[in-house]
Amino acid sequence: MYGSGMLKAFGVTLQNFLRKPSTVQYPEERLQQHPRFRGQEFTWYEERCTGCASCAKYCPLGIIKIVTDPSGGDYQDGGSYRIDQFDIDQARCMYCGICVEACPYDALHMGTRFEAATYSREDLVITIDDLRARPKHPSAWFRPQLAKEGFDPFTEIADWREVGRETYFWHPKRPEMVPEDLAQKASSDGDYDKSQDND
């Protein structure tokens, strides 16, 4: 019968009319993001960062600017440089997360926020002071250690000791963080072997 297809179609729309809506009223109601969400608020741990600038080198757009001062740290000893400037130009960032993947010391993480509208372009540039000041909500993107422990990045704040692939930070400048047996091994071996670093 001509027109039966149309009637079936009206039946489908009627069914959907009675179904629970699949949309939410956004500013009042929010959907929960997943732990790997690549958000806008970069999380950076100064304690873990050595100033190697791997993130800046691997960024496809070259929007990370790092200025380090070798005289600030005892770099002869395998220590880290003093980081004077760490700018991320979020206006041009595409949140691919390759900087996070490239970081050998798990110092830089993606964030969890997605509402970062500002009134001027200058405000979109994150400086080192912003990175130091903001609460640390690291996303689990490329950080499986954060996903495994049932860590909820959207509400919990992570300490710099928790976010690494190792539970301690193997670094001669911070001997208090090294377990005793490893410290003894290091002192008996003599010099700190850089090739053993966690890259």
Added chain:
Amino acid sequence: MSLHTEPVVVNIGPHHPSTHGVFRMRVTFDGENVQDVEPVIGYLHRGTEKLAEERQYSQVITLTDRLDYVASMTNNQAYVLSCEKLIDIEVPDRGKYLRTIAAELQRVASHLVGVGFFLAELGGFGGTALMYCFRERERILDMFEMLCGARITVSFMRIGGVFQDAPEEFWPALRKFLDEMPGYADELNKLIFESEIVQARTKNVSVISADQAIDASLTGPILRASGVPWDIRAAQPYDAYDQVKFDVITAQGGDNFDRFWVRMLEVEQSLKIIEQCYRDIRSGPVRSTTSLLFRPSPGEAYVPIEAPKGELGFYLVSDGSIAPYRCKIRSPSFISLTLFKEMLVGWKLADIIVSLGSLDFNMGEVDR
């Protein structure tokens, strides 16, 4: 006494809601009949091929997300497959299966967008069918967010596998989707393809014959709707497609209706492929190399894949440095527009937009 008439040239686009981005047509009308069509492209040109030449191999993956932005997973796949051939590395089995699952989910999402916009362009279905399609697509995008933290610009695949294993919550979500999606596809069929209005508007309109399609090197659903059973997934299997069984869908008409009927049937086949991958996937490594920096020996590579819109491939030339010397993108959408004039001349004004929708092209990929 006869009335003096002359043809009128009308510009449609580039800022027209139905032109899938910034596509412009210069159409010559005789009354309501189309006399001539001239597509004008280039409004979305971003120089991706040139940008790729000054980036490392692993950085170009992020650029490929932005070519066909409704099917970024398959763009990633085409690029990394070419890179793997150039560098000559193997992908672990689990990586291959994860890629296949992701690519097939992306095909379902892309076909849903194609079908939805086709119906929006028929008029009257824009509020209903389009939203039903987007509701299902939303679930796929949600799964992509679980996999890789982004919904559209995924950057999921890496040279040598995928960037990371799927999280635990991905598998129950995929199972739920596989169980529920066939019901929604049936609902969509009931809503649209049995409707007499849709059939009257689209059947036998803008026919592309098999010979025409082969001569213009059309690929994908457009070619298969003309009756040519050519699918690169079956003909030259890549990733895990040699491990799964599926049918190559064809239709005989080559008209607007068949192009969309093929897409709807391909959604079913995609679900079948995902089902088999879900069953067969074994634990293991997902990535054979964790390096981001590569220095391939001089040479060239081209691996075509079956993207949702047709054959997609990246022709890479290496001169031994860390960046590609040349990166030529063979994009299906650009080639789909080849027969645009032949499709439309002789038809009415109202058929232009519908035929445009039946090609399901994407300007990000046409202009690159």
